[in-house]
Amino acid sequence: MEFGDLLSQGPLSGTRPPRWIPLCSNRLKTLAFLRLLVATPPRWMLFGPGGVHGRLNDAMTLESHTLHDTLGARIDGLGLGQPIDNALFVEILAQFRRHALLLFPAQDLTDEQQIVFSERFGPLEITKTGSDGAGTRQVRLTNIGPDGALLPSDHRQNLIGRANRLWHADSSFKPVPAGPSILSAREVPAHGGNTEFINMRAVYAALPAGLKAKVEDRVAVHDFAHSRAQVNTGLMTDAERAEVPPVRQALVLNHGPELGRSLYIGSHVSHIEGLCAADSDRLIDSLMGFATQAQFIYSHRWQRHDLVMWDNRCVIHRGTPYGDDRERRCLVRTTVAGTAPTLLER
Numbered sequence: 001m002e003f004g005d006l007l008s009q010g011p012l013s014g015t016r017p018p019r020w021i022p023l024c025s026n027r028l029k030t031l032a033f034l035r036l037l038v039a040t041p042p043r044w045m046l047f048g049p050g051g052v053h054g055r056l057n058d059a060m061t062l063e064s065h066t067l068h069d070t071l072g073a074r075i076d077g078l079g080l081g082q083p084i085d086n087a088l089f090v091e092i093l094a095q096f097r098r099h100a101l102l103l104f105p106a107q108d109l110t111d112e113q114q115i116v117f118s119e120r121f122g123p124l125e126i127t128k129t130g131s132d133g134a135g136t137r138q139v140r141l142t143n144i145g146p147d148g149a150l151l152p153s154d155h156r157q158n159l160i161g162r163a164n165r166l167w168h169a170d171s172s173f174k175p176v177p178a179g180p181s182i183l184s185a186r187e188v189p190a191h192g193g194n195t196e197f198i199n200m201r202a203v204y205a206a207l208p209a210g211l212k213a214k215v216e217d218r219v220a221v222h223d224f225a226h227s228r229a230q231v232n233t234g235l236m237t238d239a240e241r242a243e244v245p246p247v248r249q250a251l252v253l254n255h256g257p258e259l260g261r262s263l264y265i266g267s268h269v270s271h272i273e274g275l276c277a278a279d280s281d282r283l284i285d286s287l288m289g290f291a292t293q294a295q296f297i298y299s300h301r302w303q304r305h306d307l308v309m310w311d312n313r314c315v316i317h318r319g320t321p322y323g324d325d326r327e328r329r330c331l332v333r334t335t336v337a338g339t340a341p342t343l344l345e346r
């Protein structure tokens, strides 16, 4: 892998988090490289004398273990709550770029540590109104209330949990949708509650020619109210709806010659522009039917303190059912803001 390609996937600053850099702009690659030259402090400046905290993460070449044919790798032995120097961060980025999803087991992180790690990848999204964590840089996906007790099964938070069981890319309903999401398992149920992932670049590569022709140059409209209405029409207030009006997104994203193209679709898509309602529904169903075939799915069985991160620009995901009326589950997500509209990523 070329250094320039690596840079095109993400930021490298040790002190000030640069922006999540879109994949295919040479100008931005150059800017990122200049930023690296200016902002990369030597290792000793990051760790200080003795390098005590650095030792755990003072890595060599990272070893990873593939999770699935089409995406995902597990990386053991790092402590993401500890400082990560630039050399190691570059390796993490390279693995992330290669696998689109990374699992780091045994990361017992505080909220603040998760934020510090996540901000290495760029500024974080602020959680929107109506979610647990609104106004902060984290969202809690949980069936546990503030008093520590389980919430009733029909509680709004559990309904939101059910909406997350539809395949989606995080924040695809925003004008500039998210880059990576970083999800930390704080409490996990004994049965069920997996999160499942699909690499949409692998899906696009495998699309039959007829479907490929149908998605070429298309624009899809993503509407948060549309996906929420599939679970419960009363799930959003008027104020929440006004905060996230429908947006236009490219249906196919181009991640350059090495990575290829990705199908950008999921439950937030209300329709595809330029088609009548019936044709639009049919095309969405065909694409989702093709994408969600068993051979494309990596189903992650959570262990407590797993940290999983994926790139929303090429991965869709969904939660799976569990006994939310009797088992505790708490996942905490940080989401790296995207920097470019998808219509520029075609």
Ligand SMILES: O=C(O)CCC(=O)C(=O)O
Residues within 6 Å of the ligand: 141, 161, 164, 170, 181, 183, 193, 194, 195, 196, 317, 318, 319, 320, 331, 333
């Ligand atoms: O509950 C889950 O497994 C899915 C959560 C989810 O959609 C997210 O963290 O973005």
Ligand SMILES: [Fe+2]
Residues within 6 Å of the ligand: 164, 168, 169, 170, 317
């Ligand atoms: Fe999600």
